[in-house]
Amino acid sequence: MTRLRFAPSPTGALHIGGIRTALYNYLIARKAGGTFILRIEDTDQARYVPGAEDYIIRALTWLGLNPDEGPTQGGSFSPYRQSERTQIYREHAMSLVDQGKAYYAFDTPEELDAMRQRVIDKGVTTPKYDASVRSDMINGLTLSSDEIKQKLASATPFTIRLLVEPGHDIVIHDKIRGEVTFDSTELDDKILLKADGYPTYHLANVVDDHLMQITDVIRGEEWLPSTAHHVLLYRAFGWIDTMPTFSHLPLILKPNGHGKLSKRDGQKFGFPVFPLAWHTEHLEDSIEGFDSYGFEPAAVINFLAFLGWNPGTEKEIFSLDELINVFDAERIHKGGARFDYDKALWFNHQYLQVLEYEAVKGRLSQYAGAEGIHMNVVDGEAVFKLLKPRLHRLKEYFTQGYYFFTDDLAYDEVEIIKKWSPEAGMLLGKIASDIKNAEPFTPENASIRVKELITSSGIKMGVIMPLIRAALTGSIQGPDVFEIAGILGQSSTTERLLNMARWSLK
């Protein structure tokens, strides 16, 4: 049975790197007919952010990446929140101590700093708590059993460290990268259990992956170096035979290629890096998400799937279900991929084109509500049909089509002044009074009548048409003017034309 897990840490909003990891886990689990598990790795009390877990769950729901097991849906391996499993980790850590595979360490932070300084003074650039120094430290290896008992009895804070034997190679078989070898001499005696009683990632992760019978670990490349420790842990526990496979995903890089994409990059480069908007108590700290930018979840999924993978064909548009079918872990890349916002917009544009008004109506009115726009002054569906080909984000419905929802037009005076003349104004007046009585008032009919008037007036099409457009929208560019007029309606169109006929520079 294939079992995969997505195991985020609730330290804030989850960014798209995490989402892609979730997506790949989900795809592989579904393709294998296996189980997709959400596990919350909340073992760092200092970095814990209230609401982050809820955010993660809402984000996965928005994207359609629904877990089979997790804190909300439960499952036969509960609990799925590591903070609720501390007893399990403690017992496992203790069992390693009992077997001599891990040891108590009583060093204070100050003593650790002193050790690092001593090592640096000797010319070693990377101080590590390892075989070269552990005999100089205050730990279960240097203390007598009576001293240990005494420390424990007096509630002296302690950590539990993994005893790493130097001098041998640890070979990892990564499904994406092949064999990766680490020299155990380079590895430190990693802390397994912290002084606050919580486990570190390494312990909790290995214990849970084993207990939850995870078959494949798919995570970001930043975990590759510590995988050697994880293998050591599997060995120490005697779980090596059922150790999951590892796949370390390439990172998503900043658009300039400099480093991995980080949470702050959204503000910096002007695009969303979070699936959902993140609201904090301080409004200025709130951040936009793909949702608030007006992206379709399916487009975000499609875009993310292609950042580090491709099907090997020239087809690029895939629904989540199609992705499950074609996804092949063998085709996951090794190198990092830069985040390309233009491509994200293109994907979203593609998805918008196949949407019907009914599917977006709800979200549109949400946006409208937030912006204080009154949507029902015109036929929203007609507006959507007209605007759709030019939308890259649903939200642009209101920026590009603002003139449908207000009579307060922002005239592009720089352009208008180039075209406007008293003669043009007179013609606009004539057109207005003609339109006023046009029957029926349809785009087609209006088009014919207006063009006839223009032709007989002798004024150039290229002069008067931009003015008509500006009359209706304020701008000299946009969708078909007569279609706009049709949606605006006869009286509004007439009125706007008259306003332009009487235009003069203020």
Add this chain to the structure above:
RNA sequence: GGCCCCUUCGUCUAUCGGUUAGGACGGCAGAUUUUCAUUCUGUAAAGACGGGUUCGAUUCCCGUAGGGGCUACCA
């Protein structure tokens, strides 16, 4: 610095020793449009460098360079 990973058009990528090195985004040009956008057509644009292996390397190996990750009682 040390350890590890990576390296094809500006960007995302195809190629699993023999190709005119293909596609997409973006760019440019043209068509369509009264305009802009869309759409369509066309076009420029790439194997980091140096050694090997081989009849033949973008592809395999080594080195160099460059980029990235890790190097916490964070994940």
